[in-house]
Amino acid sequence: MSGIPRWVILLLGAGLVLFGVAVSQGWIRDPSLAKADYIGTADVSAEDAKLYRAVPFEWRINSAGGSFKGNDTAHVRIDSSGERPILCGWIRLDKAGASIRATRWLSEARLVVGDIKVTALFIAPVEKAPGDGLNAGCLRIDDEARPSPDAALSLEGPPVRE
Numbered sequence: 001m002s003g004i005p006r007w008v009i010l011l012l013g014a015g016l017v018l019f020g021v022a023v024s025q026g027w028i029r030d031p032s033l034a035k036a037d038y039i040g041t042a043d044v045s046a047e048d049a050k051l052y053r054a055v056p057f058e059w060r061i062n063s064a065g066g067s068f069k070g071n072d073t074a075h076v077r078i079d080s081s082g083e084r085p086i087l088c089g090w091i092r093l094d095k096a097g098a099s100i101r102a103t104r105w106l107s108e109a110r111l112v113v114g115d116i117k118v119t120a121l122f123i124a125p126v127e128k129a130p131g132d133g134l135n136a137g138c139l140r141i142d143d144e145a146r147p148s149p150d151a152a153l154s155l156e157g158p159p160v161r162e
Contacts (some may be wrong), residue, residue: 002159004015004082011105012025018106024144026075031121032043033110033117033118034116034117034119034141034142034143034145035141035142035143036118036119036139036140036141036142036143037139037142038089038122038137038138038139039086039138039139040091040137040138041124041135041137041138042088042135042136042138043134043135044088044090044130044131044134045130045131046129046130046131047061047129047131048077048130049075050077050146051077051130052075052077052088052089052090053076053077053153054073054074055073055074055075055077055089055111055153055154055155056071056072056073057071057072057074057102057109057111057154057155058070058071058072059071059072059101059102059104059105059106060105060158060160061104061160061161062102062159062160062161062162063103063161063162064109065162067159068098068101068103068162069159070095070098070102070125072091072095072098072099072102073091073092074089074090074091074106074120074123074144074155075089075090075091075136075155076088076111077089077124077136077149078113078147078148078149078150078151079110079149080146080147080148080149084140084142085140085141085146085147086138086139086140086141087111087113087118087122087138087141088122088136088137088138088139089111089120089122089123089124089136089137090123090124090126090134090135090136090137091103091106091124091125091128092126093125093126093127093128094127098124099109101162103123103125104160104162105157105159105160106120106121106155107114107120107121107160108121108157108158108160109113109155109156109157110142110155110157111123111154111155112151112152112153112154112155112156113147113151113152113153114145114147114148114151115145115154116141116143116145116147118139118141119139120155122129122137122138123137124137125137127138131146135155142146156162
C-alpha cells in the first residue's frame with residue numbers, strides 16, 4: 001500500500017457499511033417529510049371512489065432522449081378516523097407512455113397535505129376502474145400530525161431522471 005495505513009481503509013469500509021444500514025433501516029430520513037410507513041393496498045369500490053379527491057399535477061422527466069413534461073391527476077383520500085391518519089391514492093394508467101412517466105415522477109415527488117409533506121411513492125398506478133378490482137396504495141402517518149379529511153392537497157417535486 002502506498003502510504004495509507006490498513007486500519008484507515010478498514011475504518012472507512014466499516015463507516016460505509018454503517019451508513020448503508022442506517023439508510024436501509026430508515027434512520028436517515030428527509031427532515032422535511034413527516035414520518036410515515038407504506039401499509040399496503042386497499043380495494044376501492046365505486047362508492048368509496050367518491051371519497052377520493054382529484055389532485056392534478058405537472059410532471060417533468062429528463063432523459064437521454066430529451067426532456068418531457070405533461071399533466072396528470074392522482075386521486076387521494078385522507079382517513080383520520082383511526083388511531084393514525086391514513087392516506088390512500090392511485091393514478092390511472094390511461095395515457096400510455098405519458099402515464100408511465102407520470103408515475104416515475106411520482107416516485108420521487110412529495111404530497112403536501114395541509115402543512116405536512118409525505119412521499120408520494122405510495123400512490124399506486126392502476127389500470128382498473130373503481131369497483132372493478134382497483135387497489136389504492138396506502139400510507140400511515142406516524143407523526144403526531146392529524147390532517148383533516150379536507151386538508152389542501154398538492155404534489156410537488158423537481159424534474160427526475162428517466
